[in-house]
Amino acid sequence: MSEEQIKNLEQQFEARIARDEKIEPKDWMPEKYRQTHIRQISQHAHSEIVGMLPEGNWITRAPSLRRKVALLAKVQDEAGHGLYLYSACETLGVTRDDLYGQLHSGKAKYSSIFNYPALTWADMGAIGWLVDGAAIINQVPLCNTSYGPYARAMIRVCKEESFHQRQGFEIMLKLANGTAEQKDMAQDALNRWWWPSLMMLGPTDDKSVHTEQSMKWKLKRKTNDELRQQFIDQTVPQADVLGLKIPDPDLKWNEERQSYDFGDIDWDEFWQVVKGHGPMNKERMKARVGAWERGEWVRDAAMAHAEKKKTRKEKQAV
Amino acid sequence: MKNENLYNYILGIADNSLILGQRLGELCGHGPSLETDIACTNISLDLFGQVRSYFQYASKIAEDGRTEDDIAMLRKERDYKNVLLVEQPNTNFAYTIGRQFLFDAYHLMFLKALQKSADLTLSAIADKSVKEVSYHERFSSDWIKRLGDGTDESHEKMQDAINDLWTYTDELFHQTEADKIMATEGVGVDVPELKTAYYNYVNEILTEATLEIPESKYFQKGGKQGIHTEHLGYILAELQYMQRTYPNMEW
Ligand SMILES: [Fe+2]
Ligand SMILES: [Fe+2]
Ligand SMILES: [Fe+2]
DSSP states (O other), X not given: OOHHHHHXXXXXXXXXXXXXXXXXXXXXXXXXXXXXXXXXXXXHHHHHHXXXXXXXXXXXXXXXXXXXXXXHHHHHHHHHHHHHHHHHHHTTXXXXXXXXXXXXXXXXXXXXXXXSOOOSTHHHHHIIIIIHHHHHHHHGGGGGOSBHHHHHHHHHHHHHHHHXXXXXXXXXXXXXXXXXXXXXXXXXXXXXXXXXXXXHTOSOGGGOSSHHHHHHTTSOSSOHHHHHHHHHHHHHHHHHHHTOOOSOTTOEEETTTTEEEOOOOOHHHHHHIIIIISSSHHHHHHHHHHHHHHTHHHXXXXXXXXXHHHHHHHHHHO | OTTHHHHHHHHHHHHHHHHHHHHHHTTXXXXXXXXXXXXXXXXXXHHHHHHHHHHHHHHHHHOSSOOHHHHHHSXXXXXXXXXXXXGOOOXXXXXXXXXXXXXXXXXXXXXXXXXXXXXXXXXXXXXHHHHHHHHHHHHHHHHHHHHHTSOHHHHHHHHHHHHHHGGGTGXXXXXXXXXXXXXXXXSSOOGGGGHHHHHHHHHHHHHHTTOOOOOOOOOOOOGGGTOOOTHHHHHHHHHHHHHHHSTTOOO
């Protein structure tokens, strides 16, 4: 293909996206579009499965049977999200094994929030309420993103994430209305998860590298700072309902902006965690890599068995 | 308690699901693949759903104000009545699958018989559970075949697990006094009657999986009387942690 032909294709491609048409796996797409999508979708998939770990660690200790069942269902949903997203990513011509390889080698990133430890039962509430809450803010716009398989996966994922958020809020509500000890537990969890949740919406706009291109491809509709503001404005009234205090002395309603002003985020902490030095980065990777390595003989066996079955069938057919 | 036999009988059934569900819950996020992870979590979820139905019923029978959670989480070690099989650890995936299959094959037969119980609550729980457990049994027997008839390594690992777990199978067919009384009243399942069919079926699957049927005639027992392996204490330490640390609170 000549340069001109490619340029033509690219123009048509961009025009399709501008018309809100969906790009499907078999359609022609610029290499950069493919790579950007592989990166973003896999990063999202990795976040889902690494995200299973902090909550999974509380399944055996859930305080009631009802909560245990709900937590199991939630973590199972996250595994399901991982599965759809890996599948969506595979339509772009990579294999799940490749993507795991990138995660395990540290080349691929995942949401840095999961590098914080889940220390008490209230963290199950705070994670659902804040982390799933921030995830929804990030992800709802993706239900209309340009790549068809990603958009469709996100519609399903977002529905379940809202359910998780309500469930998390309900855990917090029960604690907030419980004994003094329970209320303290809830406040402590909010104190620890608040700032990392704000960081989840990504670096400030001036530090964010991919925004402009991502906007064009509908991988992003609002900037990180806009999303963060939306999250704060939505969450502060919910904390009021809970009777909990957001751990930010500078948080204040701004009548003029019709939004909350808030204090400075510790971006040094954010970058420390992103670069692999958060409280749980090493443990999370150890858990993932460990599960993968311990599972190798199992996956090999499944493959060998399928192969044997196929051979037997073929012999029978002859 | 007016109907202590029925109460004990229900606990005997429910504790199996409770402890096995707890064991499977340990694996969440650590499985050999995303698909097996989802399946194990799903089985755990089903089992805890069943546990809730049983304990809600038991709490009605006990009439002493204890809730399903009190019954699940606030008994002492010796008061848990699960069989030893279900408390065995997740040593590796072959042990997880071996434990699951040896229990599922029993559980499915047991529930099919419980569907005919004269006790309508129990038969209703069995009706609902039998569908779930048929799926569990299909999953675990499929994996027995994959691992048994997979690679040399998986074959050896699967055989080791079956050899080690075999000693816990006979206990499935033991009866406590409460079990016997419930069986005569048509409420409970006469488990000794299931034994031949169970070993026939298990042997059939193991053979298909190219595994040897263990010959050992030495079996362990005691779970139904509350005499457990050393594993149970640790399982309970996690299961009961919140209820013990923060007593009398709602969650
Ligand atoms: Fe998710
Ligand atoms: Fe997500
Ligand atoms: Fe979620």
